[in-house]
Amino acid sequence: MxxxxxxxxxxxxxxxxxxxxxxxxxxxxxxxxxxxxxxxxxxxxxxxxxxxxxxxxxxxxxxxxxxxxxxxxxxxxxxxxxxxxxxxxxxxxxxxxxxxxxxxxxxxASLKAATLVQAPFKENLAYQKDDGKPWQTLNGVNKATGNKALDEVIAQAFTRHYGEGARTSAILIASPEAILAEQYKAGFTPETAQRTWSVAKSIGASIIGVAVAQKRLDVTKPAGLESWSHPLDPRGEITLENLLHMASGLDSNKAGNRTDRVYMGGGLVSDTATHTALEVKPGSRWKYANNDTMLALRALRETFNDEASYLRYPYDNLLDKIGMQHTFLESDWQSDFILSSQVWTTSRDLARLGLLHLNNGRWQGEQILPKDWLSYISKPAPAQPPETAPGYGAQWWLYNERFPELPNDTIAARGNRGQYLVIIPSEQLVIVRRGYDLAGLKGFSEHDFTRDVLKALGR
Structure with a gap:
């Protein structure tokens, strides 16, 4: 070795x-x-x-x-x-x-432990073919769109044009009515799931949104974690909103996006994210931290009495309702979802989540998210990232006045190795890019690609 x-x-x-x-x-x-x-x-x-x-x-x-x-x-x-x-x-x-x-x-752990893992589902819907709903029109997989300018932009996305380290695996562009373009690299299909990395954070925020709509959670109140419940513990003042804003104030090391013990070491959310101390007053500092996302979902977990009910909750109340049946939310071995990164899903399923937000949280007559959830996640948090980065709302990135080439209401879920779900409400448009970008090299520029797509569409 x-x-x-x-x-x-x-x-x-x-x-x-x-x-x-x-x-x-x-x-x-x-x-x-x-x-x-x-x-x-x-x-x-x-x-x-x-x-x-x-x-x-x-x-x-x-x-x-x-x-x-x-x-x-x-x-x-x-x-x-x-x-x-x-x-x-x-x-x-x-x-x-x-x-x-x-x-x-x-x-x-030994192989004997494998039989003890919670598995509340028997069926595996992800092996079924994606039916393309709810779109009324599908352009066709790997087909020309009939818009020469758009086809050229998409072709460039599968080269190094948008980044030296870019390795694109999928592009999908959709309105509420139609998939306008859908291209995959060789060996990929609409059913090929891929890890979302930090796009999972925005999926996690959507699950939180469902719980808010059902009045199971209130973003303005303290997260209420049991491990912070001692009257001397100042972490008890951290609100769910602080966590969604990446403003918990907790110590998450210098690089808050490195949570290797949970991601690679078989560690537990409850053994890692919940046990760090405050560095600054909650809400006073923006710091990108995987732990903040995991803690927000841990707050939801603690409203349940058993593991199986919690594991089923996102599927029964969100994913299955909007047709995200090729999506896997992975958890640690004590059933805490690792929704800061460990989700596997398809381009179409991500686009469905985008449509839900374009529809202000409503799907086929049912209000799944709060009516104002899109406005909530798109509102700049009190503490913001450096000016060189997009702004930040509630687990979504904001392409507001910092990026004048894009509509001011553009938001995005962004993940490692070039995972992007871009939502533009004013244009009723969703753009998905998936990739395997190389570490250490300039990755895919979602900003430039989105700008070029809009130009090609005459927007």
Whole structure:
């Protein structure tokens, strides 16, 4: 086994304190990454080993990239699980469940533990063909649109035109009535699920929105986590809205988007995100933090009495209602959804979520989200990112006056490796781009692509 050489420049953020994972932990992370991505890509997306090697296991975190290359995944198709051996006598296990995708067992867990994972669904709707509803018209998969300018823009999206490190896998452009364009790379179909990375945050916010509409949650009130309930704990003042705004004030290390222990290490949301201390007053600072999203969903989780009911909730109350049946919300091994990143879904399902927002939360006569939810998520939070980035609302990015080439009401869900769901209410337009952009190189520019699409459409 090739050991990882720990790079201080990657892990040390201060010359006063340098907190480094051991080689053994980093090897466990690498093995967990291979197990999870192989499991999800195999059983969520139906990908071959060659596709997984090319798409999922290249262009990734430099921290584990070299070690990932040395690991082999043992795919157990009968029991739908993946085992990865590392460090001679250790292994990582990822277990698939219908509709919920793969769950990573903790470091040290044996195969016996695989039978204990919650699996409340029996059916797997994602193996069915996507019927293209609710759109009345579909342009056709990988077909020319009849708009030469738009076809040229889409063709450029599958080159390096919008970013040196861009590797586009799908483009979908839709209005409420029609899919105007739908293009996939070779080997992909409308049913091919792909990891959303941080686009999951906006999906998570939509689930929160459902709970607000049902009066299960109130964004203005404290999140109410049990672990913060001691009267001396100042974290008890953190509101659900603070979490949605990325303004909890909690310590999330220097890079709040690095939650490796949960994402790759088999760690629990309840063991990590809930146990950090305040750094600043809640609401006073914007800081992009995966933990804030996980904590918002943890607040929803604590309104349920049992795991199975919580696991079913997003499906029964949102996904199934709008036809997102090729979507997998993955969780940790104690059934907390990791909705900061670990969702696998298709371009059409993301576009359906976009349509729900264009319809102000209404779907086929039913008000699923609060009527003002689009306005709420699109309102700039009190604390904002630096001026060089898009603005921020409630788990959605805002392309307002900072981006004069786009309509002022443009919002987007954005994820690692070039995942984008762009919603433009004033144009009644949804744009989805999926990719496998390479780490360390300039990724796909969703801003430039959206600008060019609008121009080609004469908007």
């Amino acid at each position: 090739k050991k990882i050489t720990i790079l201080s420049t990657l892990l040390c953020t201060s010359f006063f304190v340098c907190s480094e994972e051991t080689d053994t932990t980093l090897n466990a992370y690498a093995a967990g990454y291979v197990a999870n991505f192989t499991c999800s890509a195999t059983f969520n997306a139906g990908k071959s080993k060659d596709q997984i090697d090319i798409d999922e296991l290249t262009g990734i975190y430099p921290l584990i990239a070299d070690t990932v290359k040395t690991l082999q995944a043992n795919i157990d198709t009968e029991h739908k699980r993946v085992i990865v051996d590392y460090d001679i006598d250790k292994q990582r296990i990822s277990v698939w469940r219908p509709r919920l995708g793969c769950v990573d067992l903790p470091v040290g």
